[in-house]
Amino acid sequence: MKCPFCGGFDNRVIDSRLSAGGEVTRRRRECEGCERRYTTYERVEEVLPLVVKRDDRREVFDRMKILSGLRRACEKRPVSEELLEKVVDRIERELVDAGDKEVPSTHIGEKVMRQLKDLDQVAYVRFASVYRSFKDIREFMDELSTLLDRGAERPPERPAAFAPTRTEPKERV
Numbered sequence: 400m401k402c403p404f405c406g407g408f409d410n411r412v413i414d415s416r417l418s419a420g421g422e423v424t425r426r427r428r429e430c431e432g433c434e435r436r437y438t439t440y441e442r443v444e445e446v447l448p449l450v451v452k453r454d455d456r457r458e459v460f461d462r463m464k465i466l467s468g469l470r471r472a473c474e475k476r477p478v479s480e481e482l483l484e485k486v487v488d489r490i491e492r493e494l495v496d497a498g499d500k501e502v503p504s505t506h507i508g509e510k511v512m513r514q515l516k517d518l519d520q521v522a523y524v525r526f527a528s529v530y531r532s533f534k535d536i537r538e539f540m541d542e543l544s545t546l547l548d549r550g551a552e553r554p555p556e557r558p559a560a561f562a563p564t565r566t567e568p569k570e571r572v
């Protein structure tokens with residue numbers, strides 16, 4: 400490791416610690432030339448699979464592509480950029496964990512949809528309609544109604560806001 404101050408190559412590690420999640424090792428080093436200190440970070444190189452497109456072409460996995468698809472689907476929806484980044488992180492993590500050399504693009508699309516479904520239903524339908532390129536309107540409506548059925552099973556989000564306010568009976572003096 401080259402010293403950022405003097406460019407010397409000799410240094411010694413004076414402290415080494417693991418990040419909270421254990422993904423990163425942080426090393427404090429001291430240059431043996433100028434004696435100044437600097438920090439280096441070491442992490443495992445993530446091996447992401449190649450993406451196999453519908454037309455059989457292979458492409459390098461590109462998180463920006465997924466992110467921009469998500470942004471488009473979530474336009475004007477109450478979903479933060481931070482949440483979208485988390486969705487992509489989770490998908491990346493799943494792909495790395497699976498350890499496959501190649502993964503069909505459709506497989507990634509399904510993963511995205513599964514996560515969007517829980518995040519924002521409007522965004523989900525938008526993404527699904529673009530991504531799945533439904534063969535006909537009927538297929539799309541089927542998907543939509545399945546989704547709506549699922550939604551109906553859920554309890555209302557803010558029942559308290561709609562509950563009638565109860566007035567306490569006043570104590571008689």
Ligand SMILES: [Zn+2]
Nearest residue numbers: 402405430433
């Ligand atoms: Zn130095």
